[in-house]
Structures are given as C-alpha cells and as structure tokens.
Amino acid sequence: MRLKAEQLGTHLSRRELAPLYLVSGDETLLAQEVADAIRAEACLQGFTEREILHAEGSFDWNTVLTEANSLSLFADKKIIEIRMPGGKPGEKGSKVLLEYTGKPTDDTLLLIITPKLDAAAMRSKWIKAIESHGVLIQTWPVPPDQLPGWIGKRLQQAGIRADRQAVEILADRVEGNLLAAIQEIEKLKLLLPDGEVDGQTMSTVVADSARFNVFTLADKALEGDPQAVCRTLRGLRDEGAEPTIILWALTRELRTLIRAAEALENGDHLDWVLKNLGIWEKRKPLVKQTLRRLKLTRLKQMLRLAAGIDRAIKGMRIADPWDDLTILLLMFCGTPTLKPGSLRLALSFPD
Template identity: 50%
Template structure:
C-alpha cells in the first residue's frame, strides 16, 4: 500500500483495512482524528480489544511479539497501538517492526503513532516494511494560508455555512489552534439559527483566544490610534502570540486598503471596492478614514515591509520581526515609519 493523506483516510479504511498503520506528524488534533478513524473502522470489523503501549524507559519491543502472539480472553481480534515518543524505534524497534510486517497476524491490527519523522527515517528498513504491507499517513501542519480552507471544510462538515469574513475572524481568533477552532465550531452549531454564520455573528459568538485581541489591534491601527495599537501589539507579544499570525492580520488589512485605493483610482466606487475586498459594512468607516490618512506611497512601503517581515520569520531575512511588526502597526495608523518617534517605541529584545 502507498502513503495516504489524512483527508483520504476515512474513505481508504472503508474500502480496505490494512494490517499495519503508521501515523506521523506534529498536528495533535489531526493525528488523533486519524487514529480514531482507524479504530472505528477496526471495531466495525470485529477488532473489539485495544492494547496501548508507550515507548518510554519501561517499554520493551518484546511486548509487540508477546501481544501479537497472545490469545485474547475477551475478543477474537485486537488493536495493538504503540506510541513512539521520538519517532525513532531504535534498533530493537526497527527489528521488531520489520519482523512483524514480514508476517502480520490476521487477528491483529498494528497502529504505530509518532511525531514527525525526518527523511532519513522514511528510507529506513522499518518504514519500508510498513509501506509494503500497510499504510503510512503523514500529517502536515495547517499553516496560516491553508487555515481558511480547513475551517470552511470543518464548518460544512458540521452542517454550517459561513462567509469569507466570518471564516477569517475564526482563523485569527483561534490563532492557528485547530483544537480551539473545532471547539468554537461546536459552539457555533448552537448559535446559528439558519446554519449560516456571517461576520457579525462570528464576532459575537467566538471567544477571543487572547486578552489582547488581534482584530482589536488591527482596528485601533486603522482608526489611527497608534499608541493603543502599539500597546496591544506589546500585549499580544507578551501573551505568546506567534508573529506570523499578527503579520497575516496586518498584511491582510494593508493589502485590502491598497486594493481599494487602486480600484478607486480607476473609477470604481469605494463601496464596490470595499465589498470586493471583504470589508463588511460596520468597518467601512474605518477604511474610508484610513484611506484619507494614509498616502498610496505609504501603503506600498508597508507592503514591502510586510514582505521583509515574512522573510525574517522564515529565517531568510535579517531584522527584528517584532520591530518590523511595530512599524507595520504604526504605519497602518498613519505614522511614518523609521522616524525618531518610531525608534523610541521599538521593543527591546
């Protein structure tokens, strides 16, 4: 069998249940859901017993041999689940996995779970042995760009529909935390009267994941309240907010302002341009005031500075990302960046 993507797993196990599965990745929610999917499919096929092992200091890979060969007193079929804590089964584990995969037990399903493994491990004998008789599922993290699509899919799976602005709000307020997003979606099922969620309902229903709200920071900046926006940025930093999340929120508004300005320069009305760029009705006065305050050249400078911040967060640019985020925040508030006043506001590393 070949590699299976997490989103394909449910269909794959219904079609054919493999004797061995290896789930690897650093996204706990998706890893857990993949395991649940396999367990549920196995239970439906008579695997009613489950043994769980962790490869800590007290674990011996002999337990795999013993469990696979032991007769159960309570069930005909069982699941042996082994959590490999560091993704490396070592020599003893590699030997045990290879030997098991050479002749898997029809009455046993082996489920191996580990954090993300490196490319070297994917070329190992034990990994190759699993691929020959079973299936591997590599769980990739959901990044900021993929989060809106993932949230939209989860909402639809819950019987809900939301506009793009509402989805963006949920993404920002859960800050890439998939478990938090799923929990909020469960609450939204109770709040949506007609199964449709707009930005206003989303704002009211979703709990802020931080005391200093990311959207509050952005609105303060667009409003022109540079001091309060800078304070919110410092608060979000102190609460451990990821710089990439803040960069996404600030860049989104900067690009929206620039797109609206360019559309208006070609003769399009503000309302039409704002609607195309996802600016909902209650925020239009903020954007209209910001466009009067911020010059087009400033917007272009902010877009370039946002690109620099993106490179810094990825390790391919130089600079202090928090100082760049401060420049973006103050620039969005209409203050020229890199002035003496800006320098006095810079964060200390």
C-alpha cells in the same frame, strides 16, 4: 503504501484494512482524527479489543510480539496500538517491527502513532517495511492560506452556514491552532441554534467579553482560586451569560482531566498524556496542578454533578443551576463542599 490524511476515507471505504498503520505528525488534532478513523473501521470489522503500549524509556519491544501471538479471552481480533513519543524505536524496536511486518497475523492490527518523523527516520528499514506491508500516513499543519477553507469545511460538517467574512474572521482569531478552531465551532453550535453566521455575528461571538470570560473562569478553577471563581461566576451571571455555556466549558475540562487521570493510573507518562490530549503548552501547568489536587474518584463525582446541573438547566431536576455551578467550581478548587453521600442526595430527583 503512503497515503495523505484526506485519502484515508476512500481507503477505509473499501473495507480492506491493512495489517499495520503508522500515523505520524505534530498536528495533534489531525493525527488523532486519522487514528480514530482507523480504530472505528477496525471495530466494525471485528477488532473489538485494544491493547495500548507506550514505547518509551525501558520499554520491552518483545511485548509487541507476545501480544500479537497471544489469544484473547474476550475477542477474536484486537488492535495493538504503539505510542512512540520519541519517534524512533531504536535498534531493538526496529528488529521487532521488521520481524512483525514480515509475518503479520490476520487477527491483529498494528497501529503505530508517532510525532513528525525526521528525514533519517523516513529512510530507515522499519519505515520502508511498513510502507511495503502496511500504510504510512503523515499529517501536516494546515498552511495559513488554506486555513479558511479548512475552517469552512468544518463549519459545514457541524451544520453551520457561514459566509466568507465569517470564516476569515474565525481563521484570524485562531491563528492556525486547529484545536482552538474546533473549540470555537463547538461553541458556535451552542450559540447559534439556527445554524447561520455572518461576519458581524462571528465578530461579536469571538470578541464577546462574557463568552471569553467563560474560559477565564475555567482557568481560574484549574488554578484553584475559590475567591476568583466565585467573583468571575457572579460577573458572568450579571452580564447575562447562559449557564449552559459555563457548564459546557467546565464539563470539557472535566472530561479531559478524567482521561488524563485514567491514563496516569494505567502508568502512562504525564507529558505524553497531555500532548496526546492536545493540551496547549501554556495550559499544561494548570492541568498538572489540578491533577495533583483532584483524584480520579473526585473528578468522576464532579462529572456526575455536571450531569445533574444539565438536568436542572433543562427543567428535569428541581435545583438552581447557578448554586450548583458554584459548588462545582469550589470542587475544582479543592474546597470541601459535598461529601459523596451528600452529592448523591443533592442529585436525586423524582422519576
């Protein structure tokens, strides 16, 4: 079976999962959302264990059959997720996939994720077998003429009421980058508590220099430039920027870095990890540089500090959020600030 991404919801609502799914496409956000929806439905149906396999380099394709036939100690059903960055399984992989599709097991769901498949791959036997026994979903970039409609729908889902002019301004601002559009919508949710935006407000928000400099601040932190981050943070404070917006931008970077660091510890390839996380090409060097500077343990300490800053902003902890933001930014730069013991003390607050 072949489905469009927008048809998946109806398919999943029938509560009859196919034994295998192939999700392909170069639009990272859409492919990720499709895979997330499949995983969520599978979890509801008892597929509570997930095994991730990276089919690249010297990958042993027999591992797929071994995992499919092995009993789990923790769950009755499991998802075997094959991430195939090359888009082609090769001769050995094709044989394994053909064998699996011929006799899938009831307690295993196979989810394959690939970039956009070329014409030759679409004619291959393993693709035909997946179409016959499972579901193939291809994701495609949103055409420019359809982008305003896509953005309008996402704004509505986020609880934001926007007029036509506001939607068109945002569409022009992101220039087809769906991840950027989602980031702007998340920012709007923080900036517009009443959930309404017109063209003038949208133009102000996306062009506001103080808001834009928040993202510049995050980049300076990833570059590891302590003087620049302190200077930029001071400028943002003088311009009246809200610490909530700054914390949101830094926390977003932290969560991405933690996910990348965890994947690296599991032996994943860095370039694949960054692509899967939707890191823009021009920002990949910054992220790689930061991951070399900060280890996973340190990143998790920083996320804990970010949570403490959030409590301080909300009045749930006695501390100056701006001082703590300075500490967090210096930690991004690799500058010695707080040791783990001191960090625990700094974040302590009365119940």
